[in-house]
Amino acid sequence: MAFDIFLSPPHMGGKELEYVQEAFRSNWIAPYGPSINQFEEAMADYIGVADALAVTSGTAAIHLIFRWLNIQEGDLVFCSDLTFIGSCDPVFYERAVPVFIDSEPDSWNMSPVALEKAFRWAKAEGRMPKAVIVVDLYGESADWDSLLPICRKYGVPVIEDAAEAVGSLYKGKRCGSFGDFAVQSYNGNKIMTTSGGGMVLSHDTVAIEKMRFWSTQAREPAIHYEHKEYGYNYRMSNICAAIGRGQLEFLEEKIRIRKKIHKAYVEGLKGLPAYIKEHAQKNYSNCWLNLLYIVDENIAPNDIVVKLQNAGIEARPAWKPMHMQPVFNQPRFFTHDEDHVVDEDVFAHAVCLPSGDGMTELQQQMVITELKNCF
Ligand SMILES: *Cc1c(COP(=O)(O)O)cnc(C)c1O
Numbered sequence: 624m625a626f627d628i629f630l631s632p633p634h635m636g637g638k639e640l641e642y643v644q645e646a647f648r649s650n651w652i653a654p655y656g657p658s659i660n661q662f663e664e665a666m667a668d669y670i671g672v673a674d675a676l677a678v679t680s681g682t683a684a685i686h687l688i689f690r691w692l693n694i695q696e697g698d699l700v701f702c703s704d705l706t707f708i709g710s711c712d713p714v715f716y717e718r719a720v721p722v723f724i725d726s727e728p729d730s731w732n733m734s735p736v737a738l739e740k741a742f743r744w745a746k747a748e749g750r751m752p753k754a755v756i757v758v759d760l761y762g763e764s765a766d767w768d769s770l771l772p773i774c775r776k777y778g779v780p781v782i783e784d785a786a787e788a789v790g791s792l793y794k795g796k797r798c799g800s801f802g803d804f805a806v807q808s809y810n811g812n813k814i815m816t817t818s819g820g821g822m823v824l825s826h827d828t829v830a831i832e833k834m835r836f837w838s839t840q841a842r843e844p845a846i847h848y849e850h851k852e853y854g855y856n857y858r859m860s861n862i863c864a865a866i867g868r869g870q871l872e873f874l875e876e877k878i879r880i881r882k883k884i885h886k887a888y889v890e891g892l893k894g895l896p897a898y899i900k901e902h903a904q905k906n907y908s909n910c911w912l913n914l915l916y917i918v919d920e921n922i923a924p925n926d927i928v929v930k931l932q933n934a935g936i937e938a939r940p941a942w943k944p945m946h947m948q949p950v951f952n953q954p955r956f957f958t959h960d961e962d963h964v965v966d967e968d969v970f971a972h973a974v975c976l977p978s979g980d981g982m983t984e985l986q987q988q989m990v991i992t993e994l995k996n997c998f
Contacts, residue, residue: 636873681808
């Protein structure tokens with residue numbers, strides 16, 4: 624499907640091509656090379672963690688962390704329920720068992736109340752999870768001051784899925800620095816892209832070094848090919864890293880523009896039986912995607928998506944919660960409230976609007992006009 628206005632298309636700042644040409648000139652067209660190291664160092668510095676490992680996707684990044692945490696068949700993993708499937712796919716790779724945690728109504732991020740319920744259940748069963756995967760949803764940080772103490776109390780490591788929150792802050796600290804391990808994604812529709820890629824971030828340099836080893840087929844230091852462990856072919860290419868370096872230099876500008884788009888939507892859509900989801904005071908969101916929450920019960924997210932589609936505008940319903948996905952076949956799920964499921968409510972009412980930082984003001988106005996026509 625071709626659209627005139629896409630949800631979140633790539634937008635280059637200018638330096639990317641220069642860095643890619645540098646890679647060509649030096650013939651580092653491989654999953655090795657100087658841009659990879661430079662990109663990793665620059666990202667670790669920017670986020671404020673000790674080390675970073677550039678890989679082929681955010682999903683691969685989560686998989687490497689699973690390996691480090693020794694997640695095996697039958698092990699429980701607690702997961703944010705309102706997320707993209709990439710968050711949870713590694714659960715299948717290791718035949719682990721997901722337990723989904725509902726969101727809290729304000730930020731739509733993991734509910735501390737539901738998380739505590741899940742831990743109490745696990746404790747009673749005598750079966751603690753090996754990890755908790757917490758997503759910073761649509762660029763807005765999870766409530767780390769509530770979630771981290773719960774995970775610490777039960778002694779379970781935290782994987783921060785900051786795939787959507789590159790550049791976002793929570794109380795002045797960067798998303799990607801809160802979990803024991805964190806991941807980012809640079810897929811084509813994320814706020815910054817390398818055409819496809821991801822990063823593992825951590826304060827634990829020993830763990831990152833081991834993941835680096837696994838990500839390049841676990842080759843032992845020998846002249847011949849020697850393998851004592853199995854690995855993966857997950858390392859980022861030097862070409863992609865060159866794009867990443869340029870995108871990172873452009874990131875603050877991208878966030879500035881996305882914040883303006885967010886404001887334009889908040890202002891432009893006032894008075895409709897719907898509103899743009901705002902962010903909590905303590906959160907500085909990168910405004911990756913804007914979500915329109917529809918109050919009018921006669922209008923469904925799909926109605927809006929189809930109407931905008933007919934006008935050449937790409938929109939999408941909010942993530943369909945994981946506990947509703949057939950692939951998981953009735954997984955265990957803990958809710959925030961007894962009689963109301965927050966994630967199902969979001970899925971039933973919210974639409975993601977075009978939010979790319981390459982959008983012109985005219986295009987924003989076109990989306991706003993079309994949206995008004997929908998109501
Ligand atoms: C995009 C995304 C991923 C997966 O990243 P890929 O680079 O596409 O593998 C994981 N989690 C969340 C929340 C995402 O939005």
